Amino acid sequence: MADLDAFVSESLDRPGIIEFLREAAAEMDPGARVLDAGSGEAPYAQLFAHCDYVTADWPHSMHPGAEQADVVASLDDLPLADASFDGVVSTQVLEHVEHPEAVLAELRRVLAPGGRLWLTAPFVGELHEEPFDFYRYTPYALRSLLQDAGFESVDVQPIGGYFTTLGQLLRNYGGITGSEGEGHGLGGRLVASAFWRIGPVLRRFDRLDKRRALPLGYKCRATARSPENRGA
Numbered sequence: 001m002a003d004l005d006a007f008v009s010e011s012l013d014r015p016g017i018i019e020f021l022r023e024a025a026a027e028m029d030p031g032a033r034v035l036d037a038g039s040g041e042a043p044y045a046q047l048f049a050h051c052d053y054v055t056a057d058w059p060h061s062m063h064p065g066a067e068q069a070d071v072v073a074s075l076d077d078l079p080l081a082d083a084s085f086d087g088v089v090s091t092q093v094l095e096h097v098e099h100p101e102a103v104l105a106e107l108r109r110v111l112a113p114g115g116r117l118w119l120t121a122p123f124v125g126e127l128h129e130e131p132f133d134f135y136r137y138t139p140y141a142l143r144s145l146l147q148d149a150g151f152e153s154v155d156v157q158p159i160g161g162y163f164t165t166l167g168q169l170l171r172n173y174g175g176i177t178g179s180e181g182e183g184h185g186l187g188g189r190l191v192a193s194a195f196w197r198i199g200p201v202l203r204r205f206d207r208l209d210k211r212r213a214l215p216l217g218y219k220c221r222a223t224a225r226s227p228e229n230r231g232a
Contacts, residue, residue: 009042012168013216016159017091017120020219021047024089032086038076038093041065055086062129063146083112092217094121096132097127104149111224117151122217124165125160125176139218149169151222158204159217161209167199168216 008014025047032051037056040063057066059076073079097103121137127200139156146154174192
């Protein structure tokens, strides 16, 4: 569990994401077939140890571990059979695909009718994994995209609140501004270090944020619509 704990500690949205995926894993029966779409290093694999867990990532992934994915292919053209999975998880991937409509339609295709999708996507965040950084999503965009792709019972909830977002932006100050590293002087490194420590403290004030209009991102649950309901 130590590696997963270290991964989660790297970003203030990850505690919310891991709790979301724990809930997803608890919903899956032993032996259920689950696809991790855009798996990267597959940090959440251990949560689905009771499942037939299949990883997929594309050839241009910036995560070295993606080269060992079970399926190496673009998420809009997966070499997988129709309706061959009971569940799909996809975390912090949708911002990196140029055509999200095509990817979501493909994830719907590989899900059996009634299969579940658990997806997270960012709303606030600096450019990263460039040049493959295309979008940030509102809850209304996510709901519309998922419904158009053939999903129903779509539920979209914020990950964190204003103070978590502020804390993460402070935490990432060095990387965002290019002010970290040996070439930027002691002062810049000290500021970056101080902001890194402040971030987790600010997260505690999220209870004051009643509106949740500026979260770091959103978590989405959805169900693959049965063919007879596609016009609904």
